[in-house]
Amino acid sequence: MHQELLDTVHALQWKNIGTERKEVLKPLVDFIQQKVNEGKVVNLNFICTHNSRRSHLAQVWAQTAATYFTIPGVHCYSGGTETTALFPKIAETLTDQGFTVFSIADTDNPIYAIKSGDNDLPIIGFSKKYDSPFNPVSGFAAIMTCSQADGGCPFIPGAEKRIPITFDDPKISDDTPDQAVIYAERSLQIAEEMFYVFSKIKK
Template identity: 40%
Template sequence: MKQIGNYCEQFKAEESKLSPERIALLKCAAKAISVEVTDAHTPVKLMFICTHNSRRSQLAQAWAFVFSEYYFPNVFEVYSGGTEVTACHPNTLKSLQNIGFDVQARETSTVNAKHLLKFQNSSLSLYSKLYHTSEHPSTHFIAFMTCAQASKNCPVVFGAKHRFNFNFEDPKRFDDTPSAIIEYEKTALEIGRELHFLFNLVKHQTRTN
């Protein structure tokens, strides 16, 4: 993602778009994350959870991966998962590509295809999976619920040290409409704006340069 610095400046300039309620939530999450970073509990593990692990949780994981590598190389591990397995939606992948992410097909022989997101010298595999799959941490992680349905269906995320209801509107409602990709990009940028606020706040709280 060549323009990561530009996005950081853009999102910083757009912080006034964040509501007081979201700022309070992000500050609470940043405080919890900062404690983990400061106490050297590395890697600090973040899990983004949505019902189908198809849209919002994938977008959140992508931004968290990029910002963590940009601000805190080798400190974070970021994951995403769902309460059901579906697939990373094509509109999710297209919107990520359109806003500058380096997303490449890795495996396309199955419905739940795997795609590779590359940033600097690191990479992330994007595909749908359960949040409690064996490849994910089972303890000492921070959970972010990215949809209200997952928040309701998972009143307890076992193993999570902290849990935050980080809900966003589902761009799914625009599928099969002419404005689908534009609306997915809006959602992606909204998530990016909030996650930049989060990671930038953690950076200042931990005095990491």
């Protein structure tokens, strides 16, 4: 793992997650623990409306937390109720926090490779619908990262479990002087919660 990313991780306060938020995260902990206990692959699909901001942050940080805590067989995905594009500020924020992010296809819906270390398998980031062929079709947990997607998608085909873990949209800061700060804060909040989740998993 890149040293700058390790520095970011070591500064996270996942041990200080509040009681109310722990209850929100518990179903995800239970889902992962059950799969680990059964020796099965853990497929997690983080879903938001546009698959442009929060769902990508959750996917990246969950995969990074699984790697950090050496939880085997974890595969993280993301999707939306519609396809747009990964918002450039997300790539910039992840870069600032220690990831290597580079474009592998420069189109209206760019495709990024996101790496936590020089020899680590990259996470492929691009906007897609939750039921894209890129994502698992069955046996996965659908983690709803925004209330709009949670309310707008009452049924996710193939999902073994549906888990609402919603986050405020950093989009509210777009075109304001606070944009960089708000995106960084949201990314770190999501990171802390994903690290809390994986810190609870017993191998």
